[in-house]
Amino acid sequence: MTDRETLEGVVNTLYAARGVNDIGAMMALAGPDFSFRMVGSGRLTPMTQQVSEPAAVDTAVQTLVAHWDMSKVKTTSLHVDGNTVFAHRAGVIRYTPNGKEVETEFLDRFTFKDGKIVDMTQFVDTLMIADTVGLLDV
Secondary structure (H helix, E strand, O other): OOOHHHHHHHHHHHHHHHHOOOHHHHHHOEEEEEEEEEEOOHHHOOOOOOEOOHHHHHHHHHHHHHHEEEEEEEEEEEEEEOOEEEEEEEEEEEEOOOOEEEEEEEEEEEEEEOOEEEEEEEEOOHHHHHHHOOOOOO
């Protein structure tokens, strides 16, 4: 098992790379079997669909980075339990296609194997996301 400081360092490095949209640095921290999922209703597919095939992961990460500015989001706490890290984050996110900004908070769960991230599951306010991207009829 990888030690706590190393796991926290990997997560902090990932967030620093995300803050400047450095996809290469982000993906260098992922293991070969990496998967990503945003928890939410199937009505928000493909946004909430788990991706694990390398091409699908690349597309998902590129789309997220292109559409969501997270440079004003900060980590408020990290909690390590074995090979799992939970990160609570808060701040202002901006959906770049329409420029809409919202203040939010969310939780990321990272699972590690051999010092690499093999799974990232994101728990977000999916109603806020749907509203921000224009999926809700008012």
